[in-house]
Amino acid sequence: MLRSAHALAELHARRNQVGDPFLIAEIDCRRSELVDDINDWVTSEVPQHRNGASLHTESLGAVVDRMARSWVDANKAIDASGPRSDNTHKHWYHLAELVxxxxxxVTDVAGGRRRLPEQ
Structure with missing residues (x-):
């Protein structure tokens, strides 16, 4: 899962650098595959409690993808605005909320209080 998360961050960084819609579509396709890989791993490794557990609105892979994008955006803000700017603070705060x-x-899924959507 960590390799997939790292690859997602690399893809988001590359996506920010390219302007070609065809390359962006290829990157997004690969991101979708990695999100599916994460979801498959979760399905095989984490027991899903269905009885009484509330349904989360998105898959764990989608959450990891959003965190990867946020991490890239936060680092980009440091480069663009400096480490002490309000813009940088906003991006890192958003990442902290996602984390x-x-x-x-993860705690709720492991404890059986929440379940992830089926693929």
Whole structure:
């Protein structure tokens, strides 16, 4: 899963650098494959509690993809605005919120309080 998350971050960074719609479509296709890989891993490794567990609105792979994009955006903000700017703070704060949400989601799934959507 960590390799897929890292690859997602690399794809988001590359996506920010290209302007060709064909290349962007290829990158997005690869991102979709990696999101599916993460979701497949979760399905095989994490027991899903269906009875009484509330349904989360997106897959874990989609959450990891959003965190990867946010990480790239936060680093880009440092390069563009400097480490102490309000813009940089906004991006890193957003990433921290996503990480907190991810942590809560994983904790709830593992505890049987929340379930992930089926693919």
């Amino acid at each position: 907190d949400g991810y942590t809560d989601l």
